[in-house]
Amino acid sequence: MNKRFKFDFWTIVTLTILGIFLLFLVYPLTTLFIDAFKEPLTSKFTLANFQKFFSKKYYYQALINSIVSATSVTLLSIIIGLPIAYLMTAYKIKGKRLLEVLIIISMLSPPFIGAYSWVLLCGRSGVITKFFKHNFNLNIPTIYGYVGILLVLTLKLYPFIYLYVSGALKKIDSSLIEAAESLGSKPSRKLAFVIIPLILPTLLAGALLVFMNAIADFGTPVLIGEGYNVMPTLIYSEFISEVGGQANFAAAMATVMVFLTSIMFLIQRYIINKKSYVMSSLRPIQIGELKGISNYLAHIFIYLVVILSIIPQLTVIYTSFLNTRGAMFLHEFSLKSYRTVFSRLGKSITNTYVYGFIAIIIIILIGMLTAYISTRRRSTLTTVIDTVTMFPYIIPGSVLGITLLLAFNKGYIILSGTATIMIMAFVIRRLPYTLRSSAAILYQISPSIEEASISLGCSPVKTFFKVTSKMMLPGVLSGAILSWITVINELSASVILYTSNTRTMSVTIYTEVVRASYGTAAALSTILTVTTIISLLIFFKLTGSKNISI
Amino acid sequence: MSVAIIIENVVKRYEKTTVIPNLSLQIKNGEFFTLLGPSGCGKTTLLRMIAGFNSIDGGCIKFDDKVINEIPAYKRNIGMVFQNYAIFPHLTVKENVEYGLKLRKVPKSESDRRVEEILKTVKMYDYKDRLPDKLSGGQQQRVALARAIVIRPNVLLMDEPLSNLDAKLRIEMRSVIRDIQKQIGITTVYVTHDQEEALAISDRIAVMKDGVVQQVGTPCQIYKRPTNIFVATFIGSSNLIKAKINIENGERYVVFNKDYRIKMNNLSSNVKDGQDVIVSIRPEELKIANKGLKVKILKGTFFGKFINYEFTLIDDNVFGENKVCEFVQDISDTNKFLRENDIIYLEPDLSRINVFNEDGSINLIEDVILYE
Numbered sequence: 033m034n035k036r037f038k039f040d041f042w043t044i045v046t047l048t049i050l051g052i053f054l055l056f057l058v059y060p061l062t063t064l065f066i067d068a069f070k071e072p073l074t075s076k077f078t079l080a081n082f083q084k085f086f087s088k089k090y091y092y093q094a095l096i097n098s099i100v101s102a103t104s105v106t107l108l109s110i111i112i113g114l115p116i117a118y119l120m121t122a123y124k125i126k127g128k129r130l131l132e133v134l135i136i137i138s139m140l141s142p143p144f145i146g147a148y149s150w151v152l153l154c155g156r157s158g159v160i161t162k163f164f165k166h167n168f169n170l171n172i173p174t175i176y177g178y179v180g181i182l183l184v185l186t187l188k189l190y191p192f193i194y195l196y197v198s199g200a201l202k203k204i205d206s207s208l209i210e211a212a213e214s215l216g217s218k219p220s221r222k223l224a225f226v227i228i229p230l231i232l233p234t235l236l237a238g239a240l241l242v243f244m245n246a247i248a249d250f251g252t253p254v255l256i257g258e259g260y261n262v263m264p265t266l267i268y269s270e271f272i273s274e275v276g277g278q279a280n281f282a283a284a285m286a287t288v289m290v291f292l293t294s295i296m297f298l299i300q301r302y303i304i305n306k307k308s309y310v311m312s313s314l315r316p317i318q319i320g321e322l323k324g325i326s327n328y329l330a331h332i333f334i335y336l337v338v339i340l341s342i343i344p345q346l347t348v349i350y351t352s353f354l355n356t357r358g359a360m361f362l363h364e365f366s367l368k369s370y371r372t373v374f375s376r377l378g379k380s381i382t383n384t385y386v387y388g389f390i391a392i393i394i395i396i397l398i399g400m401l402t403a404y405i406s407t408r409r410r411s412t413l414t415t416v417i418d419t420v421t422m423f424p425y426i427i428p429g430s431v432l433g434i435t436l437l438l439a440f441n442k443g444y445i446i447l448s449g450t451a452t453i454m455i456m457a458f459v460i461r462r463l464p465y466t467l468r469s470s471a472a473i474l475y476q477i478s479p480s481i482e483e484a485s486i487s488l489g490c491s492p493v494k495t496f497f498k499v500t501s502k503m504m505l506p507g508v509l510s511g512a513i514l515s516w517i518t519v520i521n522e523l524s525a526s527v528i529l530y531t532s533n534t535r536t537m538s539v540t541i542y543t544e545v546v547r548a549s550y551g552t553a554a555a556l557s558t559i560l561t562v563t564t565i566i567s568l569l570i571f572f573k574l575t576g577s578k579n580i581s582i
Numbered sequence: 583m584s585v586a587i588i589i590e591n592v593v594k595r596y597e598k599t600t601v602i603p604n605l606s607l608q609i610k611n612g613e614f615f616t617l618l619g620p621s622g623c624g625k626t627t628l629l630r631m632i633a634g635f636n637s638i639d640g641g642c643i644k645f646d647d648k649v650i651n652e653i654p655a656y657k658r659n660i661g662m663v664f665q666n667y668a669i670f671p672h673l674t675v676k677e678n679v680e681y682g683l684k685l686r687k688v689p690k691s692e693s694d695r696r697v698e699e700i701l702k703t704v705k706m707y708d709y710k711d712r713l714p715d716k717l718s719g720g721q722q723q724r725v726a727l728a729r730a731i732v733i734r735p736n737v738l739l740m741d742e743p744l745s746n747l748d749a750k751l752r753i754e755m756r757s758v759i760r761d762i763q764k765q766i767g768i769t770t771v772y773v774t775h776d777q778e779e780a781l782a783i784s785d786r787i788a789v790m791k792d793g794v795v796q797q798v799g800t801p802c803q804i805y806k807r808p809t810n811i812f813v814a815t816f817i818g819s820s821n822l823i824k825a826k827i828n829i830e831n832g833e834r835y836v837v838f839n840k841d842y843r844i845k846m847n848n849l850s851s852n853v854k855d856g857q858d859v860i861v862s863i864r865p866e867e868l869k870i871a872n873k874g875l876k877v878k879i880l881k882g883t884f885f886g887k888f889i890n891y892e893f894t895l896i897d898d899n900v901f902g903e904n905k906v907c908e909f910v911q912d913i914s915d916t917n918k919f920l921r922e923n924d925i926i927y928l929e930p931d932l933s934r935i936n937v938f939n940e941d942g943s944i945n946l947i948e949d950v951i952l953y954e
Binding site for chain 2: 478480481483484485486487488489490491492495499502503
């Protein structure tokens with residue numbers, strides 16, 4: 033366009049959005065990285081924080097644990113998710129639709145609920161543990177530590193592999209497979225030489241997503257990990273125990289963590305850019321039917337996994353209606369937990385909805401406007417914004433919590449303990465879903481539609497609100513629903529940022545579990561899970577789609 | 583209402599490349615004016631400069647006496663029709679057409695009347711409550727046309743409006759557009775790369791190449807007397823044959839070979855004896871004769887009304903790489919069909935052929951009009 037600088041509406045939007053990101057993301061992160069290289073008292077440049085981390089086993093063991101557990105979770109998720117995706121796409125499975133919905137629900141409900149219900153079932157005084165103890169005098173293997181983390185995270189994260197891979201499988205045209213068969217390929221060979229290579233890039237992308245989620249998760253290891261320290265829990269405990277407010281060591285650990293996730297993120301980008309095949313399926317793979325024993329095995333396998341992954345939700349819903357005495361559930365139904373929740377913890381419910389609502393409005397606004405400027409008003413500034421909006425992918429929630437707190441508990445802008453800081457954490461963490469879906473739909477809208485409106489006498493800004501935004505809406509909503517669900521379930525950043533006035537349901541569930549108030553935790557978890565499910569159902573209804581894009 | 587468009591020395595640059603170095607045109611009020619050229623010639627760029635979607639980096643564009651350079655697109659009162667129709671998918675046919683009227687705050691009763699009238703003109707009135715996804719490409723383009731015209735724009739701009747339609751519909755829509763344009767008499771600038779479409783629809787055509795206007799004229803002028811080889815080959819097809827000028831006793835001849843030369847009465851006085859030239863002969867300007875160019879038939883293709891023959895010159899001095907030439911034989915003219923490898927003589931129609939200088943940049947015939 034013109035070389036002259038035009039100070040129009042979109043310039044203001046660009047600068048505003050850039051300002052928000054600079055203030056709430058770039059500035060805090062820079063502060064964090066600088067802090068990591070500072071001596072706590074003198075503020076001199078030092079590498080001592082990193083030396084401390086890498087010299088004491090207690091610290092660096094957490095890094096090793098993080099990598100080991102995230103890698104195991106990723107491998108297990110592939111082992112489970114890949115066959116399910118293949119079986120569900122290629123063969124007739126009874127109750128497929130329901131299974132799909134259950135898989136999505138188990139993916140979208142908060143992982144700490146999973147951890148907490150497995151503790152209820154198989155923990156030291158868990159139902160199953162006691163059952164085996166009393167009837168058979170058997171000690172079942174402990175659920176705490178590495179095994180528990182593995183169990184909970186795998187059941188929560190294999191859906192990513194499932195969704196990614198079945199998406200890719202649906203795009204394979206059956207003519208490719210027929211071509212392989214016509215060239216003399218046996219069924220087993222066609223799987224190994226045609227299908228696997230075609231879905232490999234997608235599988236790797238999904239695997240890295242699982243890895244990133246697993247390594248950044250805070251709720252699961254904190255509830256079920258016990259002595260098994262991982263980076264997010266270590267950062268959290270080091271940060272919380274720094275009474276004087278000198279968080280340089282925690283900052284150093286956060287830096288190590290961000291360094292690791294950045295590398296993974298770059299690898300993921302590289303794979304997606306270099307190795308993805310463009311396929312469009314005119315004729316998807318024919319759905320076949322398994323016969324005899326293999327049919328039974330397939331059904332047993334799929335149902336077992338899906339039931340296992342949905343058990344936590346069922347457990348919390350069931351136990352939320354039980355009467356309690358202290359940490360104990362009694363064998364009688366009661367609404368006592370709900371009464372307690374509403375009388376004592378009602379604030380956390382309103383907080384969740386109010387903050388969530390404000391956050392989702394901001395997310396939709398920023399998401400649509402950012403998508404618009406970076407696809408239609410390209411400039412150096414939008415390139416900067418594009419890069420900055422990638423940050424949330426690589427910054428674990430707990431790290432984001434610490435950065436925001438460090439940046440805004442002193443200086444000119446003090447936000448610590450406010451609702452604003454919670455909402456901003458939500459916005460930054462969950463914006464990418466909405467941003468990406470908004471950009472995706474914009475690419476499908478021809479610019480000439482906007483030009484048509486302008487040529488008819490509508491100013492460009494008015495055109496955006498009158499035409500473009502309306503056409504964007506379906507795409508925006510499909511991302512916004514994901515943002516919304518993940519906002520109300522957010523724990524790892526809010527657990528650092530909350531105060532008694534600003535706590536949300538997920539934070540309260542966490543604190544209630546920690547003080548062994550299982551009944552109220554179950555009631556809150558039920559409210560949260562039901563909200564999630566209703567949101568999902570509304571989404572399915574609104575978009576008419578049967579799937580959800582991650 | 584309708585205006586004349588005066589384009590004076592306009593310049594367009596993208597980054598460092600200059601797309602339009604210096605272009606001037608005058609488009610008359612009420613005229614159907616076509617910008618024609620291969621892709622990348624700058625025709626769409628120029629149209630979008632008139633529309634206001636591209637900035638003007640030098641010179642100026644006027645609607646009548648008014649310079650519009652700094653007027654934003656939405657205030658220029660233009661009607662625009664796009665290649666991909668650009669119908670608002672969330673609005674019905676009627677709502678699409680009403681869109682511009684609502685922005686102009688036209689009273690409801692008048693708006694309804696105008697929408698009804700224009701929808702009847704484009705024969706879409708029966709579809710007024712449909713959503714666009716239920717319409718075919720041709721129907722969508724009718725709606726787009728109605729939407730652009732109903733606001734009574736200063737000018738109507740059309741950017742390859744027919745290129746997404748199939749061949750049959752394209753011919754039908756082109757006469758719809760032509761008829762409606764004449765009916766309401768609006769200045770229209772039409773962009774296309776399809777020379778046949780340009781010839782059929784335009785009052786005048788500007789042929790463009792590399793951001794430079796090669797020739798402006800009526801379809802007939804441009805077809806008959808192209809200003810250079812580019813125009814001669816881009817509009818219709820032309821056989822290009824190398825020859826030499828021979829001046830004898832003040833008479834000018836074009837010499838093809840030692841056996842065959844033709845006397846030309848309309849060559850410009852600038853030609854010199856012995857000058858190398860390129861003779862451009864359209865397929866329909868050749869007739870079978872007893873003398874003339876000696877050729878060998880390669881292939882005949884029957885088209886019904888005529889037969890198209892491919893041939894090569896036996897003397898082998900055709901200009902350029904492709905040495906295969908064509909001529910057409912009207913079916914009614916003859917009962918004799920030529921066969922492969924037949925050797926015949928072809929004689930060009932002296933009043934119609936064109937003669938260019940050696941590099942093809944100048945037409946050496948006297949009555950060439952560069953800018954009508």
